[in-house]
Amino acid sequence: MRSSLLKLIAENLTIDRGGRRVFQDLSFSLSQGSALVVTGANGIGKSSLLRTLAGLVPLAAGTIRLEGGETDRLPQEQAHYFGHQDAVKPALSVLENLRFWQNFAAASVCEDFTGSTLSPSLVLETLGIGHTAHLPAAYLSAGQRRRLSLSRLLVTPRPVWLMDEPTSALDKTSEQQLLGIMNDHLASGGLIVTATHTELVLDRVETLHLQAADPAEQAPEEALL
Numbered sequence: 001m002r003s004s005l006l007k008l009i010a011e012n013l014t015i016d017r018g019g020r021r022v023f024q025d026l027s028f029s030l031s032q033g034s035a036l037v038v039t040g041a042n043g044i045g046k047s048s049l050l051r052t053l054a055g056l057v058p059l060a061a062g063t064i065r066l067e068g069g070e071t072d073r074l075p076q077e078q079a080h081y082f083g084h085q086d087a088v089k090p091a092l093s094v095l096e097n098l099r100f101w102q103n104f105a106a107a108s109v110c111e112d113f114t115g116s117t118l119s120p121s122l123v124l125e126t127l128g129i130g131h132t133a134h135l136p137a138a139y140l141s142a143g144q145r146r147r148l149s150l151s152r153l154l155v156t157p158r159p160v161w162l163m164d165e166p167t168s169a170l171d172k173t174s175e176q177q178l179l180g181i182m183n184d185h186l187a188s189g190g191l192i193v194t195a196t197h198t199e200l201v202l203d204r205v206e207t208l209h210l211q212a213a214d215p216a217e218q219a220p221e222e223a224l225l
């Protein structure tokens with residue numbers, strides 16, 4: 001019997017950006033195999049929350065931990081961050097980009113999550129950009145660049161995926177494929193935190209709706225509700 005299921009636990013998070021408090025005392029926990037969908041008005045702090053979980057924005061207060069994860073690694077070292085920017089090096093070929101990321105981001109496996117490791121070539125084929133493998137990444141369209149960025153998550157297993165507006169720039173077919181990939185990750189025991197303005201059809205979803213603490217800062221449409 002498994003004794004230490006993975007759980008992402010955020011307690012009393014407080015985040016400041018540009019000298020302004022974005023939110024404070026935010027707490028949540030997310031169990032293995034589940035996705036947390038973060039919603040809320042523009043500027044409420046969804047991206048800031050994801051960037052904080054990824055270790056890219058410092059916490060003013062609070063703690064983040066991955067229970068059941070690798071004890072000698074920080075939670076962000078066990079997470080992939082799929083943000084607005086695609087982190088693609090334009091002068092390298094598409095395949096070189098992916099090989100770079102495979103070598104750069106260490107795999108993170110633990111008792112309850114092994115994930116799958118696919119070869120860069122296979123991932124590019126799977127995501128429909130195999131024919132671009134030897135082109136400079138600068139030549140990719142916006143949607144192809146997005147798919148290359150997504151492919152990083154599949155060449156190196158990490159249990160936590162932090163995904164900011166993951167469907168942006170994707171066509172309907174790619175969007176369906178992305179949802180399939182996200183559901184596969186959940187089915188293999190992974191966890192996903194995703195910020196979105198669109199509905200994502202995922203298998204096990206919890207929602208976190210961020211709201212302004214000060215009603216004066218609420219978006220007009222939210223203030224009317």
Ligand SMILES: Nc1ncnc2c1ncn2[C@@H]1O[C@H](COP(=O)(O)OP(=O)(O)OP(=O)(O)O)[C@@H](O)[C@H]1O
Nearest residue numbers: 017018019022040041042043044045046047048049
């Ligand atoms: N680098 C930064 N420096 C200063 N303030 C920032 C920075 N990035 C974001 N902010 C501010 O932090 C607040 C939250 O921004 P954030 O991008 O997290 O919102 P969001 O909910 O993701 O918005 P959207 O739905 O528009 O993407 C906003 O007031 C924004 O202006």
